[in-house]
Amino acid sequence: MSPTPTKNLFGLSLAEIEALVAGLGEPSFRAAQIYSWLYAKRVSSIGAMTNLKAEFRAALSLQCDVRRIDVADRQVSEDGTIKWLFRCDDGATIESVFIPETRRRTICISTQAGCPVKCAFCLTGISGYKRNLKAWEILSQVAHVMDAAPTTSSRDERPWNVVVMGMGEPLLNYEHTMAALRILMDPHGFAITPKKLTLSTVGILPALEKLKLEPVRPNLAISLHAPTSKLRAELMPIENKYALKDVIAAADSYPSPRGGRVTYEYVLLKDVNDRDEHAHALSRLLRGRNGKVNLIPLNPAGPIPFEAPRKAQVARFEGILLDAGIPVSVRKPRGQDVLAACGQLHLKTSRNAS
Numbered sequence: 001m002s003p004t005p006t007k008n009l010f011g012l013s014l015a016e017i018e019a020l021v022a023g024l025g026e027p028s029f030r031a032a033q034i035y036s037w038l039y040a041k042r043v044s045s046i047g048a049m050t051n052l053k054a055e056f057r058a059a060l061s062l063q064c065d066v067r068r069i070d071v072a073d074r075q076v077s078e079d080g081t082i083k084w085l086f087r088c089d090d091g092a093t094i095e096s097v098f099i100p101e102t103r104r105r106t107i108c109i110s111t112q113a114g115c116p117v118k119c120a121f122c123l124t125g126i127s128g129y130k131r132n133l134k135a136w137e138i139l140s141q142v143a144h145v146m147d148a149a150p151t152t153s154s155r156d157e158r159p160w161n162v163v164v165m166g167m168g169e170p171l172l173n174y175e176h177t178m179a180a181l182r183i184l185m186d187p188h189g190f191a192i193t194p195k196k197l198t199l200s201t202v203g204i205l206p207a208l209e210k211l212k213l214e215p216v217r218p219n220l221a222i223s224l225h226a227p228t229s230k231l232r233a234e235l236m237p238i239e240n241k242y243a244l245k246d247v248i249a250a251a252d253s254y255p256s257p258r259g260g261r262v263t264y265e266y267v268l269l270k271d272v273n274d275r276d277e278h279a280h281a282l283s284r285l286l287r288g289r290n291g292k293v294n295l296i297p298l299n300p301a302g303p304i305p306f307e308a309p310r311k312a313q314v315a316r317f318e319g320i321l322l323d324a325g326i327p328v329s330v331r332k333p334r335g336q337d338v339l340a341a342c343g344q345l346h347l348k349t350s351r352n353a354s
């Protein structure tokens, strides 16, 4: 019996594949071919890599295979949104969401199983933390959703968007998240343009500084959720470590793709952070900065100790920001019939946002 291959090719960088190929005595262009099969063509076996010689495929198969995480469940919403549940090898479960729109298709991915940051209004935070995901587990989500996504025609040309807004805090899992993002943004990999990839973070400052130095960076979304340090600390314990004013200062100098704006996410919680005074304070905080605000009415769920804002108050809040000249959009709930329990995965509709 042949030994079971242990190394998973899926998730490896080009440099890692080059080292492997060199070890097998093959020229380095073979690595580029394998890389393209894995991420541009997304085949699921070494056998399908038909421009590699049969002997090389056989040698490779003795050491390696191509594995993705398993799909555990899939729920389709009335509005076409699909929520995916994946089960990792150790039993950890994570979620991704496919959100179809008229002119684009969005995939929301997770970077950790659970989340250690524990924001008071977030079901993932409330549910606890298990571990960081590996690059291949992060990429698996995108590959699965892309391969299974319903298309509008045989030549569906709606561009893909990826938002790192699922479970977990990506900047607490910097290495694996960036390894996955580099392959996603690589024109020879998944070929998602950086402008169409958004990473959302509470602002883990040392990691944010590293991100700024990456040669290729995604859009940045900062989870703000309060206009003052005092209120933010009540909602997000991380404020005691990385304070709002320092996070905003770091975001001010973030080199966004093609000079775009940083998004400030603001989950609206009834009577807690959604009053006129909060909107005025937020306007003062962000006036003159290169940012835009994304208002997210709370998606309530059983264990979350807050209520969704009133519709009229969401509109007032938005109006106050607009009057102050701050670009703002309100996220429209999507797939609520299947996503309610997830508590965080929504779709953004733009209004006056660049």
Ligand code: SAH
Residues within 6 Å of the ligand: 119, 121, 122, 123, 164, 165, 166, 167, 168, 169, 170, 200, 201, 202, 222, 223, 265, 266, 267, 296, 297, 298, 299, 300, 304, 342, 343, 344, 345
């Ligand atoms: N950890 C990162 C990314 C994942 S959370 C972050 O916090 O930025 C992605 C977004 O979903 C965050 O802005 C988060 O505040 C928001 N969110 C979390 N729980 C929510 C809920 N119950 N309703 C609406 N948005 C929620």
Ligand code: SF4
Residues within 6 Å of the ligand: 115, 116, 117, 118, 119, 122, 123, 124, 125, 126, 166, 167, 168, 169, 202, 223
């Ligand atoms: Fe973690 Fe983001 Fe949820 Fe906060 S909102 S607990 S950082 S996933």
